[in-house]
Amino acid sequence: MSMQLPKAYDPALIEQKWFDIWEQRGDFRADEHSGRPAYSIVIPPPNVTGVLHMGHALNNSLQDILCRWKRMSGYEVLWMPGTDHAGIATQNVVEKQLHAENLDRHELGREGFVQRVWQWREESGGQIINQLKRLGASCDWERERFTMDDGLSRAVREVFVRLYQDGLIYRDNRLINWCPRCHTALSDLEVEHEDKKGSIWHLRYPLVGSDRYLVVATTRPETMLGDSAVAVAPDDERYRDLIGATVLLPLVNREIPVIADEYVDSEFGSGAVKMTPAHDFNDFAVGKRHDLDFINVLDESGRINENGGSYQGLSTVDARSQVVADLDKLGLLEKVEDHVHAVGECYRCHAVIEPYMSKQWYVAVKPLAEQAINAVESGQTAIVPRQWEKTYFEWMNNIQDWCISRQIWWGHRIPAWFCSDCDKISVSLEDITSCEHCGSQTVEQESDVLDTWFSSALWPFSTMGWPDRTRTLETFYPTSCLVTGFDILFFWVARMMMMGLRFMDDVPFKEVYIHALVRDAQGQKMSKSKGNVIDPLTVIDEYGADAFRFTLCAFAAMGRDIRLSTERIGGYRHFVNKLWNASRFALLNLEDFDPVNIDFSSVELAPAEQWILHRYDQTAVQMNRALADYKFNDAAAVLYAFTWHEFCDWYIELSKQPLYGDDSAARHSAQMVLFTVLEGLLRLAHPILPFVTEEIWQALPGGRPNKSIMMASFPAGSGITTDQKAVADMEMLMTIVTAVRNVRGELDLPPGRKINVLLNCKDDATVTTIRAQQAAICSLARVEELVAGVDIDRPQEVATQVAGDIDVLIPLAGVIDLVEEEARLQKEIDKVQKDVDFFTRKLGNEKFVQNAPKQVLEKDRAKLAVAQDKSKTLQQSLEKIVALQRVAAES
RNA sequence: GGGCGAAUAGCUCAGCUGGGAGAGCGCCUGCCUUACAAGCAGGAUGUCGGGGGUUCGAGCCCCUCUUCGCCCACCA
Numbered sequence: 001m002s003m004q005l006p007k008a009y010d011p012a013l014i015e016q017k018w019f020d021i022w023e024q025r026g027d028f029r030a031d032e033h034s035g036r037p038a039y040s041i042v043i044p045p046p047n048v049t050g051v052l053h054m055g056h057a058l059n060n061s062l063q064d065i066l067c068r069w070k071r072m073s074g075y076e077v078l079w080m081p082g083t084d085h086a087g088i089a090t091q092n093v094v095e096k097q098l099h100a101e102n103l104d105r106h107e108l109g110r111e112g113f114v115q116r117v118w119q120w121r122e123e124s125g126g127q128i129i130n131q132l133k134r135l136g137a138s139c140d141w142e143r144e145r146f147t148m149d150d151g152l153s154r155a156v157r158e159v160f161v162r163l164y165q166d167g168l169i170y171r172d173n174r175l176i177n178w179c180p181r182c183h184t185a186l187s188d189l190e191v192e193h194e195d196k197k198g199s200i201w202h203l204r205y206p207l208v209g210s211d212r213y214l215v216v217a218t219t220r221p222e223t224m225l226g227d228s229a230v231a232v233a234p235d236d237e238r239y240r241d242l243i244g245a246t247v248l249l250p251l252v253n254r255e256i257p258v259i260a261d262e263y264v265d266s267e268f269g270s271g272a273v274k275m276t277p278a279h280d281f282n283d284f285a286v287g288k289r290h291d292l293d294f295i296n297v298l299d300e301s302g303r304i305n306e307n308g309g310s311y312q313g314l315s316t317v318d319a320r321s322q323v324v325a326d327l328d329k330l331g332l333l334e335k336v337e338d339h340v341h342a343v344g345e346c347y348r349c350h351a352v353i354e355p356y357m358s359k360q361w362y363v364a365v366k367p368l369a370e371q372a373i374n375a376v377e378s379g380q381t382a383i384v385p386r387q388w389e390k391t392y393f394e395w396m397n398n399i400q401d402w403c404i405s406r407q408i409w410w411g412h413r414i415p416a417w418f419c420s421d422c423d424k425i426s427v428s429l430e431d432i433t434s435c436e437h438c439g440s441q442t443v444e445q446e447s448d449v450l451d452t453w454f455s456s457a458l459w460p461f462s463t464m465g466w467p468d469r470t471r472t473l474e475t476f477y478p479t480s481c482l483v484t485g486f487d488i489l490f491f492w493v494a495r496m497m498m499m500g501l502r503f504m505d506d507v508p509f510k511e512v513y514i515h516a517l518v519r520d521a522q523g524q525k526m527s528k529s530k531g532n533v534i535d536p537l538t539v540i541d542e543y544g545a546d547a548f549r550f551t552l553c554a555f556a557a558m559g560r561d562i563r564l565s566t567e568r569i570g571g572y573r574h575f576v577n578k579l580w581n582a583s584r585f586a587l588l589n590l591e592d593f594d595p596v597n598i599d600f601s602s603v604e605l606a607p608a609e610q611w612i613l614h615r616y617d618q619t620a621v622q623m624n625r626a627l628a629d630y631k632f633n634d635a636a637a638v639l640y641a642f643t644w645h646e647f648c649d650w651y652i653e654l655s656k657q658p659l660y661g662d663d664s665a666a667r668h669s670a671q672m673v674l675f676t677v678l679e680g681l682l683r684l685a686h687p688i689l690p691f692v693t694e695e696i697w698q699a700l701p702g703g704r705p706n707k708s709i710m711m712a713s714f715p716a717g718s719g720i721t722t723d724q725k726a727v728a729d730m731e732m733l734m735t736i737v738t739a740v741r742n743v744r745g746e747l748d749l750p751p752g753r754k755i756n757v758l759l760n761c762k763d764d765a766t767v768t769t770i771r772a773q774q775a776a777i778c779s780l781a782r783v784e785e786l787v788a789g790v791d792i793d794r795p796q797e798v799a800t801q802v803a804g805d806i807d808v809l810i811p812l813a814g815v816i817d818l819v820e821e822e823a824r825l826q827k828e829i830d831k832v833q834k835d836v837d838f839f840t841r842k843l844g845n846e847k848f849v850q851n852a853p854k855q856v857l858e859k860d861r862a863k864l865a866v867a868q869d870k871s872k873t874l875q876q877s878l879e880k881i882v883a884l885q886r887v888a889a890e891s
Numbered sequence: 892g893g894g895c896g897a898a899u900a901g902c903u904c905a906g907c908u909g910g911g912a913g914a915g916c917g918c919c920u921g922c923c924u925u926a927c928a929a930g931c932a933g934g935a936u937g938u939c940g941g942g943g944g945u946u947c948g949a950g951c952c953c954c955u956c957u958u959c960g961c962c963c964a965c966c967a
Contacts, residue, residue, distance in 0.1 A: 008929075193964085200967080217967060231967095265966060273967050282965045342964090355965095387895070391962070394894065398963085486962085517961090554915085555904080560896085561960085563903060571916055574929045585926030633905070637914070652926075660925095738933095744921090745933030751922055782924080782932095838911060847947040856910050856948090863911075 005587060005699060009580035011544025015691045019133055027708050028138045030078035032475040039075035040476035041067060042460050042509075043139060044484050044492065045147065047086035048121055049093050052131035054518035054526060054564060055485060057536040061549045062515060062556060062632060063483045064137050068687040069627050070480075071138070072714035078476045079138060080463050082145035083126050087411040087452040088182055088348045094120050094410075110409050110447075117410050131537060136545050136690045138710070145463045147455040148412070155462035156412045156455050157429055159503060164416075164427045168364045169404075171425070175284040176403055178356030179346040180302030184407040185360050186346060187451060188400060189491055191353050193342040200339035201324060202270060204332040205230060205247040208255060214239075214247050215334050217269030219341055220279075221327070222319040225252055225308045226297040229275040231286055234260040236271055250332050251323065252309060261286050278357045296357050316354070361405040361414060361448065368498035369396045375497060381507045384630050388486060388514045395490050402495075404451045411449030419443050457495035460508035473504075482509040485517060513630045516561045518552075539569055546689040547573035553688050554636035575640055576692050579685065582648050583696040586678045589659045593671045595679075595702040600672065600720050603665070606658070607773060609673040610722040611730035612651040615642060616677050617717035623684055624716065639685055647677060650734065657779055675700070680715045687714075732766075732804060733773050733780075739803035740781035743810055746824045747799060747817065751782055758798070759788040760807035770806075797884060800825065800877035802870040818885045825878045832871045839864035 022028060030040075041063050046056055063079065071077040094117050095105055105113040129144065145152060163169040177186040201221045204213035216230055227249050232239040243260045256275075263286055264273050277287025278294040287294060299305045304314045311319050327333045344353035373396045375381050376389060383389045405414060417426045419435035419442065426436040426443065435443050455462070460479055464472040478500070484493060493512060500508030519525055520532040527533065539548050543566075550572045555562045605613070619642040626634035651673075658670035679700060686693040686709050697709040740757055749755065757777075761767050770777070770788040778786050795811040799821050802808065839860055842848055849857065 005926095007927080219967065263966085268966060270967095275967095280965080280967080282967075285965080341966090391895070394963075490963095557905070560904080565903080567916075568903075570929085574927095577929050578927065581927035581930085583926080588926070637905075641914080648926085649931090653931095741932060742934090746920095748921060748933095751924065751932075835911080842911080842948085845947060849947080851947045852910075860911080 005580065005584045005696070007581075007584070009544075009577045009692060011546060011576075011691060012541070014695045015134070015136070015540075015545055018691055018694045019136065022138070022708055022710070023141065025706065025708060027710055028079070028140050029142065030140045030476070031076060032078075032471045034076045036074060036076040038078070038475050038480070039067070039070040040078040040080065040479040041481050041483065042080040042463060042479055043082060044482075044488070045082045045084040045145075045456065045459060046128045046132075047089055048083045048125040048128075048146070049086055049089050050083075050128045052128050052135075052536050054534060054536060056128070056132070057135060057548070058515060058518050058552045058556065058562065059483060059485060060132055060135055060137050061552045062513070064135070064690070065549075065553060065632065065635075065687045066481065066483070066627070067138055068690060068710050069714055071710055072683065072686065072712065074713070076475070078140055078143075078472075080143055080145070080476075081129070081132070081137070081139035081141060082143075082459075082463060083129065083147070084452060084456055085146065085148040085411065087406060087408055087449060088184065090117060090121075090125075091408050091410040092182065092348060105409065113409050134537065134540055134545060136549065138690075143463070147452070147459070147462075151465065152455060152458070152462045153412055155458050155466050156450065157415050158467045159458060159499065160415055160450070160454075161427055161429050162503070163363060168367065169361060170364065171359060171361050173357065173359040175278070175281055175355045175357055176360055177344065178300075178302075178354045178358070179349065179351055180298075180300065180354055181349045181351035182346060182408065183300055185356075185358060185403055185405060186353065187403045187453075189453075190347045191344040192347050192350075193344055195340050196343045198339050198341055198343070200269065200337045202334040202336070203250075203274070203327060204334055205249065205274070206332075207242070208246040208248050213332075214242065214258065214272050215270040216272045216274040218274055219339060220276075220316075220320070222304070222311075222316055222323050223276040223279045223297070224249065224274055224323065225304065225311060225319075226276045226278050226295040227252075227254075227256055227274045228277060228287065228293040228295055229256050229290065230258045231261045231264050231273045231275050232258065232271060233264040233266040234262065236264075236266040238266075238271060250330060251326055259286075259290050259292075261289065279355050281355055284355070294357055298354055298356060302352075302354050316352075360403050361416075361446075363402040363404055365399050365402050365498065368502055369399045369494075371501040372396055372494060372497040375501060375507050381497065381510060381512060383512045383514065385514065388489065388512075391486075392489065392494065396494060399494075402451075404454050405446075405448040406451055407448055409449065411452060412455060414446040414448050414450060416446040417443040418446065453491055453495060456492055457499040458503075460496055460500055461504050466503070477504060477508075478506050479509045481511045481513060483513050483515065486514050487517070489514065515556055518562045518564050520564065534564060534566060539566065542566075543569045543573045544576065544691070546692045547576045549690075550575060550636060550688055553632045554640070556632040575644065576689060578644055578648060579681075579689070580692060580696070582643070582652060583678060583682075583699070585652055586674050587699060587701075589655075590671055590675055590701050593675060593701050595675055595700075597668075598672050598676065603669040603672070605669055605673065605722075605726070606666070606776075607726040607729040607733065608651060608654040608776065609669060610726035612647065612673060612677055613718045613720050614722040614727050615646050616680055616715075617722075620680070620684060620715040620717045624714070627687070636688060639688065643681060643685070647681065651677070653780055654776055657775055676718060676720075680718065683709060683712055683715050686710060729769050729773065732769065732806075733777055735803040736770070736777055736806060736808060737780045739801040739808045740777075740783065740810065743799045743801050743808070743824075744782075747820055754782070754784040755810055755812065756785040757781070757783045757787070758792055758794070758809040758811065759786065760792050760794075760809060761788055761790055762805050764790060766806065796880070798877070800874060801828070802873050805866070805869065807873050818881055818888065822878065822881050822885070825874055825881065829871060829874045829878065832867050832874065835867040836864065836871055839867065 067077050067079045098104060108116060177191045179186055198219055200217050200219050202215050202217050204215055206213055214230055230247055242258045245258045246255050247258060249256050263282060275283045275286055275292060277283045277292050278296045295307055297304055297308045302316055304311045304319050306312055311322060346353055376392060383392060415428055417432055419438060419440050421440035421442055422435060422438040424437040426432055434441050461473060461477055464470060464477055466473060496508045524530060524532055547569055551569045619638055622638045623635050655670045655674055658666035682693040682697045694709050698704055759770055767788045767790060774786050794809060797813045797816050799810040799812060799816060843860060
């Protein structure tokens with residue numbers, strides 16, 4: 001009936017096979033008509049340019065675990081997959097390609113270039129999708145979406161137009177973050193600040209009509225070309241008389257005023273600040289207040305423009321040294337100091353960002369943010385772990401308007417048209433050919449495209465067909481959960497919240513689970529430049545997807561980063577192999593077994609059998625709870641401990657007797673239990689270990705044509721009532737066996753050495769229980785002859801151990817090393833004496849006895865009694881051993 | 892400048908509402924016991940970062956200090 005499994009588990013042989021079958025069977029497909037309770041997750045869409053890294057692997061493993069678990073728990077699961085067009089990143093990739101061909105995008109023209117990007121996407125984009133499949137991701141792949149798809153683009157337009165009509169999208173000329181490498185504006189979030197060593201230059205600006213100087217301090221001397229004022233603090237005694245005076249800006253020879261503004265901190269630098277309103281965010285604000293000139297001295301590539309006079313054409317770096325040198329020559333450089341300050345870099349190309357004046361499109365996010373804050377405050381969306389709520393609120397409360405226009409070609413082109421006749425803007429869902437204000441035919445569409453994150457903000461509903469009111473939306477929106485790293489909490493999560501609430505009138509997800517970042521074994525962020533990257537695909541090749549997933553799951557404790565190393569994954573591969581071999585054992589012993597014959601009502605189960613069923617039930621309960629609480633590490637730990645240390649170490653060992661013996665009734669019930677627990681265990685493990693569990697499950701007797709394990713139910717428990725007494729009996733057996741093994745180990749008695757054991761019990765009931773399990777004890781502890789009784793005669797030479805309230809005596813006349821046994825006993829006595837002392841002291845404390853709850857008190861009293869008992873027994877044994885030694889020495 | 896997090900066995904980390912400190916890996920000892928040497932059995936290992944406090948009782952709660960890490964922020 002059942003198949004033989006090879007001796008060692010080889011993931012490569014089976015992973016691809018099962019994934020293909022699952023897809024063919026449509027196991028991942030979500031059916032909005034099934035009527036089952038819905039569970040939905042949208043994937044955080046990886047960039048089309050993306051290659052699977054550890055962050056993806058963790059993120060998607062966790063999502064897959066949740067989806068498989070929910071699917072098995074009776075839910076209609078939609079895991080919506082797709083990729084992001086990643087505007088700047090993708091444009092950069094294709095531009096690089098063009099560059100290698102000695103081309104540049106301007107030669108191709110906009111249309112040609114965009115076509116080229118699509119072509120690139122066809123050929124090499126989206127490889128990450130196949131990599132996700134290798135992980136085992138059970139997305140509904142037939143629904144794969146791309147943010148540039150027609151449907152999603154329609155959603156983008158719809159949102160843009162509506163926000164514009166509602167006055168929440170506007171255009172303004174102000175200072176923005178400009179990447180001189182990518183030639184585009186960026187939002188505040190897309191600028192990464194890094195502390196860098198620089199200098200602070202103190203420059204002398206000559207006062208007009210005087211021979212005095214005003215000294216200003218700056219970290220960017222080249223921007224002085226665009227200065228339009230010098231500001232001082234209004235209450236600064238040193239400069240009070242200079243307010244309203246004029247200085248002559250050196251090199252440029254422009255007369256600029258000295259103004260007073262609260263912004264200036266008189267404690268810092270010289271207390272006088274040069275104002276460059278067109279190239280500094282603070283100065284911009286001051287400039288607005290004082291109606292200063294905004295003099296732009298840079299071009300789009302970050303070079304000095306015609307306003308920089310003789311410096312025109314120089315890069316900022318070159319202009320800086322030239323300006324400083326020229327000022328020095330004129331005696332206007334007072335001093336230079338070292339200074340560390342934050343420099344903004346482009347998050348895509350890491351070029352230094354320039355604050356730059358330009359006309360851009362903005363979303364007024366304040367009203368949207370308000371709703372998004374309320375939704376979390378009111379619990380419509382829960383952020384897990386909760387500590388992230390604070391970060392979320394912090395950001396939402398201080399949110400600035402979002403610059404959404406980008407001066408690149410790859411992306412959703414802004415649906416706005418400029419009329420050259422009336423100068424007005426027409427914003428429209430459909431492309432237009434005439435101005436909606438004056439009817440003029442001379443309209444031209446805005447050349448800018450939208451920030452990539454604009455379309456990702458719509459992902460939870462745009463992927464489900466919005467703006468149409470689809471059945472999919474009706475069934476699966478709001479989504480149940482979003483699984484993501486905190487690095488895109490603002491970029492993505494916050495914006496989805498705002499857009500979802502605005503356009504769907506409901507939160508996009510009920511829960512957000514924020515997971516850790518994957519780092520290397522030293523806790524460093526993985527990066528190509530550091531060379532510490534572990535490639536998930538290499539890991540899968542080497543250890544298998546299951547071991548990899550299990551490792552990620554086991555380390556996904558809340559609120560902490562994951563330090564990953566390949567050794568760890570190797571360790572968990574052993575676990576997968578353990579499960580594999582336990583299954584081999586089972587299959588060997590279930591060859592003549594048919595699960596249709598399972599009927600627990602007709603048999604009396606042995607204590608070990610009841611115990612393992614009981615433990616299986618508890619494990620199922622614990623796993624359900626852990627997964628419901630997103631405690632992935634707990635789920636993994638529970639599964640690991642049960643599988644290895646209970647099912648394998650104890651139950652399988654104990655099952656050998658009935659399975660190999662000739663009591664056919666005992667053999668049959670052992671088979672029933674073995675099958676029941678293993679089969680259930682596989683279902684429990686499936687969300688974390690999808691491949692190996694499927695392979696084994698299919699090999700089990702009974703036959704499962706065309707049914708995948710993920711279509712079976714997730715265990716809630718065996719449903720078989722177990723007898724508490726039986727469970728306790730099994731636990732007693734375990735204590736006895738461990739005690740015997742302990743003596744064996746400590747006295748170096750090899751397993752081959754046969755021993756006899758005497759068990760001195762407190763009462764007849766215990767004796768009866770032991771006798772019933774005699775064979776099991778003998779087999780596990782490798783005991784030849786076992787005698788249990790009350791007040792049994794002790795032979796002279798015995799090794800003594802105490803198991804609960806049973807004295808375990810191992811007679812070893814003539815063979816026992818008395819010295820060694822004495823040492824062992826002494827060690828045991830020391831250990832137990834610590835307990836006795838501890839509890840004696842604790843219970844001797846009147847205040848403790850007065851205040852502690854009864855339960856605690858009783859528990860401690862019982863523990864003291866047990867320890868005292870044990871101590872006494874061991875003490876007596878020790879005395880005997882010492883006496884024996886004396887006798888031996890005398891003779 | 893704000894905010895968050897971490898410090899527990901040699902290493903990586905668990906530890907729920909306070910009731911005698913745990914796991915995995917590594918280490919030591921003995922075993923090729925017919926599922927598994929990617930294994931089995933046994934064993935050792937901790938001033939839970941320092942100091943104070945609350946409590947009958949603190950890894951856990953409060954205060955404080957130290958050392959790391961991260962996020963946000965316009966001090967020239």
